[in-house]
Structures are given as structure tokens and as C-alpha cells.
Amino acid sequence: MWKFTVRRILIMIPQIFLLSILIFLMAQAMPGDALSGLIDPNLDPKEIAKMREKLGLNDEWYAQYIDWIKGAIQGDLGESFRFKMPVSELIEQRLINTFWLSVVTLIITYLIAIPLGITSGRFNDTWADRIITGYTYIGFATPVFIFALVMLWIFGFHYGWFPTTGSVKPGLEPGTFDYIVSKIYHMLLPAISLALITTVNTVQYLRSEIIDTKQRDFIITARAKGAPESRVYNRHILRNSLLPIAAFFGFEITGLIGGTIFVEQIFGYPGMGQLFYESILLRDYSVVTSVVLLFGIASILGALISDVILSLVDPRIRIK
Amino acid sequence: MDMNNSNVDISDEKLEASKSPTGWSIIWREILRDKVALISLIFLVLVVLFVYGISLILNQEEIVTVDLFAIHEPPSEEFLLGTDYGGRDIFGQLIIGTRNSLSIGILVTLMTGLIGIIYGLVAGYFGGTVDNIMMRILDFFLILPFLMVVIVFVAIVPKYSIISFSLIMTAFLWMGIARLIRSKALQEKELDYAQASKTLGSSNLKIMFTQVLPNLSSLIIVTMTLNLAANIGLESGLSFLGFGFPESTPSLGTLVSYATNPQTLESRWWIWLPASILILVLMLSINNVGQALKRATDARQRRG
Numbered sequence: 001m002w003k004f005t006v007r008r009i010l011i012m013i014p015q016i017f018l019l020s021i022l023i024f025l026m027a028q029a030m031p032g033d034a035l036s037g038l039i040d041p042n043l044d045p046k047e048i049a050k051m052r053e054k055l056g057l058n059d060e061w062y063a064q065y066i067d068w069i070k071g072a073i074q075g076d077l078g079e080s081f082r083f084k085m086p087v088s089e090l091i092e093q094r095l096i097n098t099f100w101l102s103v104v105t106l107i108i109t110y111l112i113a114i115p116l117g118i119t120s121g122r123f124n125d126t127w128a129d130r131i132i133t134g135y136t137y138i139g140f141a142t143p144v145f146i147f148a149l150v151m152l153w154i155f156g157f158h159y160g161w162f163p164t165t166g167s168v169k170p171g172l173e174p175g176t177f178d179y180i181v182s183k184i185y186h187m188l189l190p191a192i193s194l195a196l197i198t199t200v201n202t203v204q205y206l207r208s209e210i211i212d213t214k215q216r217d218f219i220i221t222a223r224a225k226g227a228p229e230s231r232v233y234n235r236h237i238l239r240n241s242l243l244p245i246a247a248f249f250g251f252e253i254t255g256l257i258g259g260t261i262f263v264e265q266i267f268g269y270p271g272m273g274q275l276f277y278e279s280i281l282l283r284d285y286s287v288v289t290s291v292v293l294l295f296g297i298a299s300i301l302g303a304l305i306s307d308v309i310l311s312l313v314d315p316r317i318r319i320k
Numbered sequence: 321m322d323m324n325n326s327n328v329d330i331s332d333e334k335l336e337a338s339k340s341p342t343g344w345s346i347i348w349r350e351i352l353r354d355k356v357a358l359i360s361l362i363f364l365v366l367v368v369l370f371v372y373g374i375s376l377i378l379n380q381e382e383i384v385t386v387d388l389f390a391i392h393e394p395p396s397e398e399f400l401l402g403t404d405y406g407g408r409d410i411f412g413q414l415i416i417g418t419r420n421s422l423s424i425g426i427l428v429t430l431m432t433g434l435i436g437i438i439y440g441l442v443a444g445y446f447g448g449t450v451d452n453i454m455m456r457i458l459d460f461f462l463i464l465p466f467l468m469v470v471i472v473f474v475a476i477v478p479k480y481s482i483i484s485f486s487l488i489m490t491a492f493l494w495m496g497i498a499r500l501i502r503s504k505a506l507q508e509k510e511l512d513y514a515q516a517s518k519t520l521g522s523s524n525l526k527i528m529f530t531q532v533l534p535n536l537s538s539l540i541i542v543t544m545t546l547n548l549a550a551n552i553g554l555e556s557g558l559s560f561l562g563f564g565f566p567e568s569t570p571s572l573g574t575l576v577s578y579a580t581n582p583q584t585l586e587s588r589w590w591i592w593l594p595a596s597i598l599i600l601v602l603m604l605s606i607n608n609v610g611q612a613l614k615r616a617t618d619a620r621q622r623r624g
Binding site: 265 | 456459466468473475557560562585586603
């Protein structure tokens, strides 16, 4: 177990290294540099040249890379050109917003996936299964952004049940009960829209996993011993079918990243996805590189979590 | 042994009948059995014929020209589906958009397929260290946050065009099919026919591309069909965010993106709803056909 985990973590190091090089090269290809965030237009060009020299912007690219990565490790991600403030400060609040949005989405995803998957796997080829399979079929083909737009149109504008923009009602004191309620209220519609689409894969997977397990020898043995049907399902089948689902947890994080860009943009939710979108439109590139770096690392960690859970669940992976 | 003896006196006619059906006839039979897939296929063929046919007559320049006297017109006789904020005809944009989205979807699917097949075959066929290194590279591409990286590249590429857009998409989308082909090629190269061919002195290239590859063709067709649906979704998503086609070449996603204006979303449904429905129906249809193909290639799931 430990051997596998350590080896898996070691694989991560070159991945993060490659990611940082890729992002650094992307940053180099973008117009402007670390200085454009600080520049005062009234400054004399000679002064600017001096500052460039001081900041090491005339060095070789690898020296600049080392400087950049040193700063990033210490939490210094540069200055935002648009907000004239350190990127790390700018990101903090957005990161918290996106984090909670993802948590709520994940909770709803599993709240939908587990009962639907179990029903459709246990009673396969009944009308209930057919309805659920039909839903997964359509959900699989629906792009998140279209579904989110339709949800906003119907429940945000037409019925007015949910707020159509923002992450909290203005004028509320942070930390109060009303503030938290308002935050959750604002998160609900984006999270439901995203979850209803992303959950589809998990439902399909759980269904086929249960149908597979149902025909195994140990289930026939359990039935032959006279175990009641509820015990067969709750103790024998679910235990075997739910574990692989748990292992997909890490990959869900990677999937959410793509979804948040759309959903935050559509619902006007001030999170990392929206920050990324606005920054790239306004060419605020130090923010862009920081967001991509953070999300890239989040994906790498997600894959790590999934692999470690998988190795716990399925020992064959460890031996290989 | 018994089987061999009895085979000897089977007449030619019987032999013909007991021959296993060819790949295409299995696929055709499966689609005929599955009414939903059949309807989807007919729908797709009609859409393709209609869209490519009409756009030969339609003048793209004329449709994307701004007409300030016809801003936000609701559907009428003159404009079947009304007009957008620039007074441009939605119906015409819908047709051109569908054509553009389909074209780029097909182009990206073919390019990712080509790269993925070659990459997967090489990794799977040679195995060992080659496979190990190639798979680590693939893993790296797989963990990149796709949407963000593509958007950044679209934003920084100078002289941005449709070709560079499809190249950028391809660069970060070939991994799925490569991984699939690789795992199949790993199994396939251990089989007797590949080993025998090797013993006879066939070159690796010949075994890979003329002997192993044809045995993976059904898998490739299924995967590429399903990828086509996914790629159309991705393209329209990127166009929706404004990082796909430029506005002068409308895509289905461009039309949907007008809905980011709350007023358009709330009260001018004719601008964004038809395009949304069309994306959805196109993706559903392609998926339906893909699923039927998938069943046809897997004897256990076949209906026919």
C-alpha cells in the first residue's frame, strides 16, 4: 500500500514540473510581462528599462523560469494588471467561492447518482430503469452550458425562484446566519444545473456495476444461504459496487473544473472560472497563468486521490 | 475432430449460409432493429444534405452583414426565425452555423483519430519501455485542464483562423482514442496471427498497419462516432464562450452565446433556443447511431 502511494506521488513531481514549464512558456507567449501590472504611464522609458533589469526580465528564459517558480512556491503569483493588486489576494475570495460551489455540486451529484444508480441496477429492465436510462442518455448528450442556460431561463427568469446573478445578496454582514443562507441560495441553481449533467456518468457506471455484481457466484451463494433480499443488496452488492464509485471522486474534480467556467459565466457567479474568463478577455495574463497553474495542480491531485482510493479498493492495481 | 469430418460433406450452398455475416451487414441489421437509431441516422443524413446543399446557395457575406433597420425582429415571413442584435437573419446563421459546427467536428474527429490511432498502435504494439514512456506523456496531456489550456492557446495564437482552432483542439483531444487503441493493440499483438506473421518475417510496420489495424476497425468507427458528438459539443461550448469561431463565421455556439445577454435570454427566445435545440438533437442523434454501432460490434449486446 505505502509503496504504491509513494511511487504514485513520485510520478506527480515530473507532472507538476512539466505543467509549470508549459504554463511558463504560455505566459512568455502572451503579450506583456510581470512589469505591465506595475507600470505607471508617466514613467521615463529609461526608468522602465532599469526596472526591467532589476526584475530580471532581461535574463535567459531558464533564469526567469526559476525566479517565477520560486515566487509561486512562496505564494507570490505576481501582480494583477487590472486590479493593481497581488494575484494571490485577488484569488483568495474567488477560490473560496468556487470551492464551496464544487462541494455543493459534488454533494448533489452523489445524492442523485446513488439512489438512481441503485434503483436502475436493482430493478433493471423495469419501467423505472427505462426512465432513468433515458435520462442518462439525454444527459450524456446535453452540453452543460445549454442546460445551465435553460435552467436559468426557466427557474431564474420565468419563475423567479432563484437569483440570476452573484454569490450573495448585497448588504449582508459576512458571518451572519442570513449571509450563509443567501450564499447557499445563490449556489443552489448553478450547482443543481452542473450536478444534473455530471451525475449521468456515475449513474450509468453504478447501474452496470450492480448488474454485473448481481450475477457473481458470491451473490448466488448469499441467496442460497437464505439471506433476505435487502441484506443481499445492502451488504453484498452495494459494498462491491459503491467502492469503484468512490474511486472516481478524484476524477470528478477534474471534470468540475471545465463545468465551473461555463456555469460561473452563465450565472454570474464570482468564482475562479469567471475570473479566468474575464482575465483572458482583458488580457490580464498574470491572473490567467495563476488560475491555470492552480487548476492544473488540482487536476493532478484529483488523479492522485483517485488512484490511491482505487489501489485501496482493488489490490490488483498495487501489485502491478 | 468430429466437426471436421462433418464439415467435409456440407454442400457449397450450406457453406455459404453458415458463413458469418460481414461487418457491414451486422451494422446495418443492428441499425434496422433499433428504430431510434434508424430515425437518428435518417435525420442526420437529411440535416447534412440540407445544410450543405442550402449553404451552396446562401451567401455567407450577406447573412453576416449588419442591418441596423432590422434589429431584434421577432420571427416573421421575411425572417423565419427573426434577427439578432445586428439585424442578421437567425435562420441563415443557423444553417451556416450548423455547417461550420459539423465541419469542424468532423475535421477534429478525423485528426484526433489519425494521431490517436498511430500513437496507440505504436505504444501498444511495441510495449515495454516505449509503451511506458509514451503512456507517461499521454497521462500528462490527460491531466491538463482541457478547456482552460485551449482557451489560453486560442487567445495567444497570432493570425487566429479556423485551421489553427482545429489544430489547437486536436492537440489536446487525441488521448482518449490513443489509450483505447493502445490497450487493444497490447492484446492483439499476442494473438497467433500477429505472432505467426512476425515469425514469417513481416516488418513491424506491415503487421501494425495492415494486419492489426483492420482488426480494430470496428472499435475505431464506434469511438470516432461517439467522439464526433463530443467534439461538436466542445466546439459549440468554446464558441459560446467566444473562443471558437470568430463572429463573422457563425457556429451554433455563437448563436447560443447571444443568450448571455439577460434580455435576450428572457424575452428573445428565437435567437438562442433553436440553436440550443439543434445542438442537443444533433448530439443525441450521433450518440444514438454510435450506441447502435457499439452494440453491433459486441455480439453479447446485439439485438438482431
